[in-house]
Amino acid sequence: MAFDVSVIIPVYQRQELAVSALRSVLEQKGVTFEVIVVDDGSPDPFVLPADLADNDRIRLLRQPNAGAAAARNTGVRATSADWIAFLDSDDLWLPGKLAGQLAFARDGLLKGWPHLTAVMCGFTQIDLPSGSRRHRIPVESWNAAELAAGCWFGPGSTALIPRNAFEQAGLFDETLMRLEDLDWFMRVGLLGGGVATWPELAVTVRVGGRPSVKMLDDAVGRMRAKWLEGGRVDGDTRRNLAAYLALEQASARRHAGRWLGFLGCMTRSLLLRPRLRVPLRRWWTEDPAAAPQ
Structure with missing residues (x-):
């Protein structure tokens, strides 16, 4: 069977949450899809519930634990559709997400978007420790310098990506345990x-644990070596990336209670890109029907 969209759900030790995520995909109407669940070496392997075990739209793949980027890549290699969508195992899609986003994407390409265009959507971000909610709709951009300024365009669970983007840009960098989307x-x-x-607003995103300072610093070091020290980017792209990496380091230190380190990293980010807000610019608009941020 030919599918409109291949959906990839990476899973690591989230049996109940992942089943909820999977069911939110299966409830999508108006579009044909396959679902590829990739178990990234969970100590307690993910198991499809009995009522879904024989669903011919679902494939369950297993791999040794290698991280989110590797799990996504395993899924991408197994896809068959022209469009690929991702859903993190602790997030949920709302009804109508896939059909509405796909129709919007197809219409945009007919109107002349660059063929390497990923289509995001609005999302409700729930901070699990505090219970706070933010309703965010990212801006659009085809500017490389802006895309270097952070993962503002949305969590991976909002992305609908043409298959040819992976053929041209390559797969996710499996050496990165963080910042692989960036x-x-x-x-x-x-x-x-x-x-x-x-x-x-078509996705519910849950934000829980934060990366350790060590894990974040390792990813930042790899990004610096790859993009900054290697001289692959310059001008605004270089400044934006350097400022954002320092901002990520500041955030990790703030959550770890390392306030002196937070101030140092935050100062470095502000010196690289002077501004009066924490993000490098205002990347989101508020849904008029949503609660204020």
């Missing part, structure tokens, strides 16, 4: 691609 979208931007936004 790295991949930078490559897309430098090839002339970008992100468009279907302006609907």
